[in-house]
Amino acid sequence: MPLIDGCIHPYPEGDSSLRRMALEARELGFDQVVAAGGSGDVPGVLRGTIITAPSIKEVISALQGIPRGEGVVMVTSGDLAFNRAVIGLRGVRVLRGLHRSPKGAFNHVAAREAEAKGVAVELDLSPLVGERGIQRQRVISRYRDLLQLHRRYHFAFTLASNARSILAQRSVRDIVLLARIFGMEEGEVMGALSSLDSILVGRSPVQVVRG
Amino acid sequence: MSQLPSQRERRRYVLVRFVPEGIAPDPREVYAAVVEACTSLWGDIVSSEISPSVMAWEGHAIIRCRRGTEDRLITAVSTITRVGGERIALRTITTSGTLHAIRSRMYPRAELLWERKVGIGGRVFLARAYSGQKVDLIEKGIKGQEMLFFADEDGEVR
Numbered sequence: 001m002p003l004i005d006g007c008i009h010p011y012p013e014g015d016s017s018l019r020r021m022a023l024e025a026r027e028l029g030f031d032q033v034v035a036a037g038g039s040g041d042v043p044g045v046l047r048g049t050i051i052t053a054p055s056i057k058e059v060i061s062a063l064q065g066i067p068r069g070e071g072v073v074m075v076t077s078g079d080l081a082f083n084r085a086v087i088g089l090r091g092v093r094v095l096r097g098l099h100r101s102p103k104g105a106f107n108h109v110a111a112r113e114a115e116a117k118g119v120a121v122e123l124d125l126s127p128l129v130g131e132r133g134i135q136r137q138r139v140i141s142r143y144r145d146l147l148q149l150h151r152r153y154h155f156a157f158t159l160a161s162n163a164r165s166i167l168a169q170r171s172v173r174d175i176v177l178l179a180r181i182f183g184m185e186e187g188e189v190m191g192a193l194s195s196l197d198s199i200l201v202g203r204s205p206v207q208v209v210r211g
Numbered sequence: 212m213s214q215l216p217s218q219r220e221r222r223r224y225v226l227v228r229f230v231p232e233g234i235a236p237d238p239r240e241v242y243a244a245v246v247e248a249c250t251s252l253w254g255d256i257v258s259s260e261i262s263p264s265v266m267a268w269e270g271h272a273i274i275r276c277r278r279g280t281e282d283r284l285i286t287a288v289s290t291i292t293r294v295g296g297e298r299i300a301l302r303t304i305t306t307s308g309t310l311h312a313i314r315s316r317m318y319p320r321a322e323l324l325w326e327r328k329v330g331i332g333g334r335v336f337l338a339r340a341y342s343g344q345k346v347d348l349i350e351k352g353i354k355g356q357e358m359l360f361f362a363d364e365d366g367e368v369r
Binding site: 132 | 230251252282285286289290292298299300302303343344345346357358359360361362364365366
C-alpha cells in the first residue's frame with residue numbers, strides 16, 4: 001500500500017514548488033502526496049481540493065463545481081450538525097481541521113456515519129510541530145479522543161503534514177513518533193498513511209471472498 | 212539504567228542533517244533549540260533524562276542522549292522549526308551507539324551545480340542549483356532573507 005501525505009500546500013500558497021515538495025516527500029519515505037494547489041503534472045502527486053464554507057449549502061454548491069472523481073475532496077469541519085451533513089455528501093473524501101472545531105463536533109454518531117460512507121478524518125500534524133504549550137496540549141487531547149472513536153468505530157484516518165514548505169515536511173519515521181504522542185501505534189499510523197488509496201478506489205458493493 | 216563497568220552511562224548518538232543546503236547554524240543555537248523542543252514537548256523531568264548535548268558541523272549535527280531516550284529526542288527534534296531565528300528543518304538520518312559508526316553515515320554536502328539571478332513576480336532572487344534537481348532561491352532584503360524552494364524542471368527557474 002502506498003504511503004501518502006494527506007495534504008501539502010505548494011507555491012504560491014507556500015514557499016516550495018509542487019515538484020520540489022514531491023521530491024522531498026520521496027526522500028522522506030512517501031510514495032504519494034495530496035497537493036491542494038500548485039501547478040504542473042507531477043508524478044506521485046494526487047490533486048486535492050479543500051472546501052471551506054460556513055454552511056452546508058455552500059459546500060454543496062462548491063462540490064457541484066468539481067468534476068466527479070477528480071482528486072481528493074476535503075471539507076473543513078464545523079459543528080456536529082455540519083460535519084454529519086458533510087459526511088453524507090457524495091464526493092467528500094476527507095473531513096479536515098477537527099482540532100479547530102468545537103468539542104463534541106465529532107461524536108460516536110458521526111464516527112459511525114464516517115465509517116459507513118467511507119469518509120476519512122484528517123489528523124493535521126502541523127500543530128504538533130508548530131504549536132507550543134496549551135494550543136498543542138488541546139490538539140493532543142482532541143486527537144486522543146478521535147483515536148478512541150477510531151478504535152471503536154473503525155472509520156479511516158489520514159495523516160497530513162499540511163506543509164507549506166519543504167522545511168515543514170516530515171519523514172515517515174518522524175510521523176510515527178509524533179503520532180505516538182497521542183497514543184497511536186505504528187500499525188495504526190501506517191494504516192492512516194495508506195488509507196487514502198483504498199478510499200479513492202472506493203467500496204465495491206460486492207465483495208469477493210476467496211476460500 | 213544500564214551502566215558500563217566504568218560506571219559511565221550508556222549513550223546514543225543521533226545524526227541529523229540541516230535543511231536547506233548550505234546553512235551552518237551556531238552549535239550553541241542548535242543546542243538551545245533542541246533543549247527548548249525537549250522541554251516544551253516532554254517537560255523538565257523527561258528532558259533531564261534525555262540530557263541532550265550537541266555537536267554540529269558541515270551541514271550535520273550529532274545529538275547525544277541517554278540510551279533509551281533516543282525516540283523521545285527524535286520526536287522533539289522533529290518539532291524544531293527555527294534555530295537562532297532562521298527557518299530550518301532537522302532531518303534525522305540515523306542513530307548509533309558510537310561516534311565512529313555515526314561519522315561513517317555522514318555524507319558530503321550537496322554539490323552546487325550553478326548559481327544565477329532569477330526574477331519571479333517582480334522580485335530578484337539568487338538561484339542556487341544543487342544535485343538532486345533542487346534549486347534554492349534566496350532574496351536578501353532589509354528584514355533578512357527570504358527563501359523559495361524549487362526544482363530544476365520548474366518553469367520559474369529555467
